[in-house]
Amino acid sequence: MTDLWLPSLKTDTPQAGFELAVKLSRMGVKLTQPSDQVRSQLRAAYEQDSAQLITASHVIAVHFQTVAAANNWWR
């Protein structure tokens, strides 16, 4: 993966910061399971599983802490 996908943690708005947190969560999965095909199959399953959706939301929450701190909480 030589693409530049994370140039900065700065975002213009809290909402853009939340979307970055979602992206970081997905990149954590992608760097562990690089196959698009396998991830796509798994996605079909976990999107129907509330426990996994809550866990995915948890990971987003952890990354949102980081992004919010990086942006001084958009104060």
Add this chain to the structure above:
Amino acid sequence: MTDLWLPSLKTDTPQAGFELAVKLSRMGVKLTQPSDQVRSQLRAAYEQDSAQLITASHVIAVHFQTVAAANNWWR
């Protein structure tokens, strides 16, 4: 999702901050599973499952840390 749903992390009170943390938790799920219908079906199940309710409360707790810091703990 082009709506503005997170204009700021500032809230007037700790309680409003807690409610924002609940909203952020739900948005983490919604951005992972955008279908209102699927989320509604899953909700019926997990609302009866104490382990998932505790996990949902955990995600709220993580977001509440972020919101509280953003508001300088409403000191």
Add this chain to the structure above:
Amino acid sequence: MTDLWLPSLKTDTPQAGFELAVKLSRMGVKLTQPSDQVRSQLRAAYEQDSAQLITASHVIAVHFQTVAAANNWWR
């Protein structure tokens, strides 16, 4: 829920702060499952389940971080 239940994160003592963390954990569950009856049924089950008790303790720990920071660790 229009009650005022969280007027402040300030507490006089660390122990009162811990009790507030317990309350915040429960409110996270309550705002996800508002029915007193359902929560009461679920409580009977999870109070006998050590894994869920440890998870509940985990949520308390996360909220206690927030409350302790809000009180400057009662230094």
Add this chain to the structure above:
Amino acid sequence: MTDLWLPSLKTDTPQAGFELAVKLSRMGVKLTQPSDQVRSQLRAAYEQDSAQLITASHVIAVHFQTVAAANNWWR
């Protein structure tokens, strides 16, 4: 519970801080399941379950963050 069990987050040493983190973890369980008898029965089971022991260690880690910060990391 009207006992004073948490007078302060200050400890003389990091090791005493770790022991306080263990205590806080247990108090999180105790305040959720106050029956000594039930907790004692559950303890017999989870002490033989590695997944639950790791989770208990996780809760201790979260509290240790709080205690360490309260003590300015014993610098």
Add this chain to the structure above:
Amino acid sequence: MTDLWLPSLKTDTPQAGFELAVKLSRMGVKLTQPSDQVRSQLRAAYEQDSAQLITASHVIAVHFQTVAAANNWWR
């Protein structure tokens, strides 16, 4: 393990910091299960398990908080 594998938490870019977080997550597993052969067998299983992939992403998120703070969020 006498190799030097973690000379610094500083990275030039956020993306390099994320990659370091991935490495730290893996080292946490490796120091617990040092056998390359066992880890390789386990990897084949968990790479197909969405719940475990999300959990792996969670660990990366926690380490990314640390790395980001170490780099002053690359501000």
Add this chain to the structure above:
Amino acid sequence: MTDLWLPSLKTDTPQAGFELAVKLSRMGVKLTQPSDQVRSQLRAAYEQDSAQLITASHVIAVHFQTVAAANNWWR
């Protein structure tokens, strides 16, 4: 346990800090299950279980946050 096992959170290098985080994770388990024999039996099982290895790595990550902060991130 009257041994001195945690004299300080200071380490000379990030890598030594990571090793201290591993130690803290294990001490969290040991203080919950003091029997060397039981822990040794459990270890044989969880070392073959990827989900538990990832969870162990998670606990290390939380402690590494604490140790890194205590060392001002070795800046």
